[in-house]
Amino acid sequence: MSLALSVFIADTSQLKNRAFAFAFVSSPYIITVWMGGPTVEAFLNGPGFRWGFGVFAIVTPIITLPLFALFTLNYRKAKKAGLMPVVDSGRTFMQSAKYYFIQFDVIGIFLISAGLALFLLPFSLYSFQAQGWKSPMILSMLVIGFVVCIAFVLYEKYLAPVTFVPFGLLLDRTVMGACILAAVLFVEFYIWNSYFYSFLIVVNNLTITEATYVANVYSIGSCFFSLLVGVFIRWTGRFKGLALYFGVPLTILGCGCMIAFRNADAKIGYIVMCQIFIAFSGGTLVICEQIAVMAATSHQYIAVVLAIEGMFSSIGGGIGSSIAAAIWTGVFPVKLAEYLPADAQANLTMIYGSIEVQSSYAVGSDTRNAINHAYADAQKLMLIASTAVLALAIVSVAVWRDIRVKDFKQVKGMVF
Amino acid sequence: MTPYVTSNFSLHSLTATTSVMSSIIGGVLKLPLAKVLDIWGRPQGFLLTVIFLEVGLIMMAACQNVETYAAAQVFYWVGYVEQIFRKSKSALTQ
Numbered sequence: 001m002s003l004a005l006s007v008f009i010a011d012t013s014q015l016k017n018r019a020f021a022f023a024f025v026s027s028p029y030i031i032t033v034w035m036g037g038p039t040v041e042a043f044l045n046g047p048g049f050r051w052g053f054g055v056f057a058i059v060t061p062i063i064t065l066p067l068f069a070l071f072t073l074n075y076r077k078a079k080k081a082g083l084m085p086v087v088d089s090g091r092t093f094m095q096s097a098k099y100y101f102i103q104f105d106v107i108g109i110f111l112i113s114a115g116l117a118l119f120l121l122p123f124s125l126y127s128f129q130a131q132g133w134k135s136p137m138i139l140s141m142l143v144i145g146f147v148v149c150i151a152f153v154l155y156e157k158y159l160a161p162v163t164f165v166p167f168g169l170l171l172d173r174t175v176m177g178a179c180i181l182a183a184v185l186f187v188e189f190y191i192w193n194s195y196f197y198s199f200l201i202v203v204n205n206l207t208i209t210e211a212t213y214v215a216n217v218y219s220i221g222s223c224f225f226s227l228l229v230g231v232f233i234r235w236t237g238r239f240k241g242l243a244l245y246f247g248v249p250l251t252i253l254g255c256g257c258m259i260a261f262r263n264a265d266a267k268i269g270y271i272v273m274c275q276i277f278i279a280f281s282g283g284t285l286v287i288c289e290q291i292a293v294m295a296a297t298s299h300q301y302i303a304v305v306l307a308i309e310g311m312f313s314s315i316g317g318g319i320g321s322s323i324a325a326a327i328w329t330g331v332f333p334v335k336l337a338e339y340l341p342a343d344a345q346a347n348l349t350m351i352y353g354s355i356e357v358q359s360s361y362a363v364g365s366d367t368r369n370a371i372n373h374a375y376a377d378a379q380k381l382m383l384i385a386s387t388a389v390l391a392l393a394i395v396s397v398a399v400w401r402d403i404r405v406k407d408f409k410q411v412k413g414m415v416f
Numbered sequence: 417m418t419p420y421v422t423s424n425f426s427l428h429s430l431t432a433t434t435s436v437m438s439s440i441i442g443g444v445l446k447l448p449l450a451k452v453l454d455i456w457g458r459p460q461g462f463l464l465t466v467i468f469l470e471v472g473l474i475m476m477a478a479c480q481n482v483e484t485y486a487a488a489q490v491f492y493w494v495g496y497v498e499q500i501f502r503k504s505k506s507a508l509t510q
């Protein structure tokens with residue numbers, strides 16, 4: 001869910017209603033997911049992916065410019081009415097630049113972004129280097145990335161005049177637990193989701209539209225279920241037990257089941273079943289973790305803690321993608337070389353490189369079976385990794401305080 | 417569409433990699449960008465996010481390699497998240 005809407009809702013609703021209001025906002029996805037699949041298929045079969053992006057490049061300014069005009073108009077009005085006090089900081093441009101450089105902790109942002117990127121990218125790039133892990137570029141990226149990450153921690157702790165993340169808020173065990181849960185869930189999701197769509201197209205032989213529907217089971221299911229969870233929290237006033245005894249175990253079950261069901265002769269029905277488990281538990285956990293960070297902090301910090309939680313999930317997603325790419329590039333080509341029949345061995349590079357080549361071989365042919373087999377082997381390892389990562393989720397929920405959100409006075413003034 | 421874009425350059429295995437940078441940079445920039453846009457004022461902030469979105473979309477439409485596509489994702493996601501933030505803020509203050 002977007003940070004912005006979350007903040008808006010948080011400002012206008014009571015805590016006990018908030019879970020429901022949050023869930024309600026994500027409900028448009030229930031409609032939009034049905035349009036994605038056919039649109040993508042039409043573009044890929046017609047003018048190609050470039051126009052798929054191109055059309056939106058044209059549509060976006062046309063839709064947003066009237067809104068921009070409206071904003072500008074209202075902004076001028078407010079200025080004229082004297083509602084916007086003009087504060088002259090009295091600084092020159094250079095002084096301002098220096099001031100904001102420090103206020104926004106540009107050095108800290110640069111260190112953490114560069115550190116994480118340098119450390120994570122080698123995991124998907126090593127197989128493209130002639131010497132693999134031993135190549136100087138991969139080794140130096142890993143080492144420098146790691147050192148820069150350490151430098152970030154030391155810089156934020158001892159040197160930075162202003163830190164871009166208010167680390168003080170993270171000291172609360174409920175906030176910390178919820179943020180770690182957010183990161184763990186994204187790591188887990190991105191590990192198995194990164195090549196899931198390709199799996200559906202190649203192994204299950206679905207069309208683009210069908211594959212998009214299956215991949216969207218998660219969005220629809222979690223949005224739908226988060227509505228129920230919202231009502232439940234409104235009614236009972238509790239969220240920790242729900243996350244600990246329902247959300248986390250069901251995620252582990254869904255993810256674990258996929259280890260068994262995502263094999264070379266996978267039945268699509270079982271895959272959808274696992275997706276539904278994961279979607280329902282995902283809907284529960286996302287709502288619970290957001291309620292947790294909000295219940296644990298005072299109202300003025302809600303926007304900030306939600307943003308921090310979003311940051312944890314984003315970075316978790318980056319880590320998950322890296323793990324997925326590392327497993328894929330390490331396992332898939334090797335297995336492909338092992339399983340492919342002798343007459344298809346010459347096409348190995350082409351098959352490895354393109355989903356269109358992979359899905360072009362007739363279903364049931366030796367080559368297609370070999371490709372499916374290699375897909376299943378790689379997917380299996382990804383799912384095992386996902387399930388293992390989820391062990392951290394149990395701990396990160398267990399440390400929450402069991403806050404009751406019923407009869408919890410937090411909002412003064414306008415109430416949902 | 418990402419698997420088809422990477423396949424177009426015969427680099428399907430990099431499907432997951434394209435989102436690594438955008439996840440990290442989009443995540444880290446969330447807080448500071450919200451602050452920057454708050455200082456700049458609503459219309460300017462809104463325009464900036466649309467420009468980010470546009471740069472991302474045009475780069476995706478015109479990319480000649482996977483690296484450009486991955487870079488486009490960074491612009492797109494930074495713009496996307498921040499634009500939604502802007503919209504809610506406006507609803508809040510009007």
